[in-house]
Structures are given as structure tokens and as C-alpha cells.
Amino acid sequence: MAKIRLNEDAAVVKRVREGLARTGGYCPCRLVQNEDTKCMCLEFRRQIADENFEGYCHCLLYYKEK
Numbered sequence: 001m002a003k004i005r006l007n008e009d010a011a012v013v014k015r016v017r018e019g020l021a022r023t024g025g026y027c028p029c030r031l032v033q034n035e036d037t038k039c040m041c042l043e044f045r046r047q048i049a050d051e052n053f054e055g056y057c058h059c060l061l062y063y064k065e066k
Contacts (some may be wrong), residue, residue, distance in 0.1 A: 002066065004063070016060065
């Protein structure tokens with residue numbers, strides 16, 4: 001089972017969480033606000049499902065470890 005954790009950089013986490021609060025939970029890095037860009041976004045959920053993927057989500061809030 002994959003492990004999902006927050007970015008270890010507290011400043012990044014703070015900045016992204018502020019953006020999420022400002023946008024109502026939508027990825028602050030995206031121009032479009034829809035269900036696909038609601039945090040945890042569709043792109044990252046697909047990456048989580050990929051057993052070969054390891055890395056950060058688009059906005060760098062979460063990291064998936066193998």
C-alpha cells in the first residue's frame with residue numbers, strides 16, 4: 001500500500017493550504033475549478049493508483065511514496 005504524506009517543507013504546505021482555503025478546496029495551481037481539480041485532485045488520485053508512480057502532486061502539497 002502506498003504511503004501519502006505532506007511535503008516536508010512547511011512553507012510550501014502553508015502556502016498551498018492558504019490557497020486551498022481561498023479557492024474553497026480547489027487546487028490553487030489550476031485555472032479551472034471543477035471536481036477534477038478539487039483537492040485531492042483527479043490527477044493525483046490517478047497517480048496514487050499507479051503502483052509505479054512516486055512523487056509530488058501537481059501543487060507539491062502531497063508526496064506519494066512507493
